[in-house]
Amino acid sequence: IIGMLVPEAVGLGTQSVNDLLAGEKMMGEAVLMLLAKLAATVVCIGLGLVGGVFSPALFLGASLGYLAGFIAVGLGYDPSAVVMLTVVGMAAVAGSVIGAPIGVVLIVFEFTRSYEFAVAAILAVSMSSFISTRLFCYSFFDRQLIMRGFDLRQGREFLSLKDISVSELDVEVITPVSEAATGDEMVAHLRASNRTEAYVVDTDGKLLGVVPILTALAAQNSAASSLINADYLVLKLSDDLQQALSVARQFVGEAIPVIDDSGALVGCISEGAILGGTLDRQEEVKGRERN
Numbered sequence: 065i066i067g068m069l070v071p072e073a074v075g076l077g078t079q080s081v082n083d084l085l086a087g088e089k090m091m092g093e094a095v096l097m098l099l100a101k102l103a104a105t106v107v108c109i110g111l112g113l114v115g116g117v118f119s120p121a122l123f124l125g126a127s128l129g130y131l132a133g134f135i136a137v138g139l140g141y142d143p144s145a146v147v148m149l150t151v152v153g154m155a156a157v158a159g160s161v162i163g164a165p166i167g168v169v170l171i172v173f174e175f176t177r178s179y180e181f182a183v184a185a186i187l188a189v190s191m192s193s194f195i196s197t198r199l200f201c202y203s204f205f206d207r208q209l210i211m212r213g214f215d216l217r218q219g220r221e222f223l224s225l226k227d228i229s230v231s232e233l234d235v236e237v238i239t240p241v242s243e244a245a246t247g248d249e250m251v252a253h254l255r256a257s258n259r260t261e262a263y264v265v266d267t268d269g270k271l272l273g274v275v276p277i278l279t280a281l282a283a284q285n286s287a288a289s290s291l292i293n294a295d296y297l298v299l300k301l302s303d304d305l306q307q308a309l310s311v312a313r314q315f316v317g318e319a320i321p322v323i324d325d326s327g328a329l330v331g332c333i334s335e336g337a338i339l340g341g342t343l344d345r346q347e348e349v350k351g352r353e354r355n
Contacts, residue, residue: 066104073100076116077123084130084150087143091134098127117204121161122154129153151181156188160196163203165189224349225305225342233308234337235301235322240265240329243272247284247291250275261318263329264288270327271298274317298323301330305341312338 067074080097083089089097105120107113132153133146151172159168169189173182201207214223240263241250250262254277262275273292283291297315299308299322311320312335319332 066100066107070096070100072097073104076119077101081123081126081154084126085147087146089130091131094127094130094134098124098131101127117161118158121158125154125157126150127153128157148181148184151176152184152188155185156192159189160192160200161204163206165193224345225309228305228341228345229301230299230303230305230308230322230333231301233305233333233341235331235333236319237331238263238329240269240271241275241288242267243287243289243292245288247280247282247286247288250280250288250291251277251284254280259318262288263321263332264292265329269329271321271323271329274321276317296321299333300325305338305345308333308338309342 072080080089084094101120101123105124129150129152130146133149136145136149137143155168155172159165162168169182169185172185173179176182201210213226238259239253239257241253243264243266245253245262245264254260254262260277262277262280264272264275266272272289273294274296275288275291275293279291279293296317297311297320299311299320301322301324303311308320315335319334320338321332322330324330
């Protein structure tokens with residue numbers, strides 16, 4: 065539908081960009097092209113259609129720069145500002161989208177052979193990159209990776225932690241207590257196991273919560289089901305080391321309970337085991353880089 069109404073909005077837009085550089089479009093046409101191309105690009109990216117990234121960035125940048133050139137001429141600047149701002153707009157948008165500000169500036173200088181264009185591109189690309197990296201990301205491709213759980217800004221060592229699951233760490237096997245156990249029974253159980261927290265499970269072995277020893281001592285005749293602290297952190301065997309670190313940062317207690325996908329208690333893991341696994345993995349990655 066967009067292509068039927070505004071044919072310039074579909075395809076690579078090479079001819080439309082050339083027309084803008086030649087100053088052959090009216091201001092109203094440029095606005096219509098900009099809005100139509102923006103809508104088409106949003107639809108394509110949102111629906112996962114093949115629409116490209118670099119060409120739309122050049123088209124949108126050229127349209128914005130062309131409109132800025134019209135405004136500049138209206139304020140009394142030389143008409144040649146239209147061409148310069150069109151090129152600068154292309155550089156600013158493309159540099160932010162593909163995450164290559166320096167490369168884009170070099171391309172502008174190579175194609176124009178003009179220091180004026182290059183300096184203007186440096187200023188525009190610097191400002192656009194400064195804003196986009198703080199509000200959006202380093203590039204459109206970085207954003208796609210972040211949406212898939214990979215943030216390149218964290219570095220290779222941190223990203224490698226996603227390759228290690230909690231099941232590969234030192235998960236300690238523990239004996240839980242039933243929800244019918246009394247405070248006295250939990251205290252005796254904790255003394256025998258030399259622990260300070262009791263892990264309460266139901267008849268199917270699924271974790272219900274945690275009861276600290278001080279809570280059990282204060283209510284020795286109460287059932288475990290009434291003493292459970294339901295606000296507790298937990299890890300799954302399938303969680304990776306990144307997720308385990310995130311949980312460990314917020315955890316306060318003896319050990320983090322570990323469950324399987326069905327919710328059944330498997331054991332517990334200490335913060336030291338998580339940090340140790342993290343350091344071992346990072347040293348392994350550093351060793352590979354040295355070799």
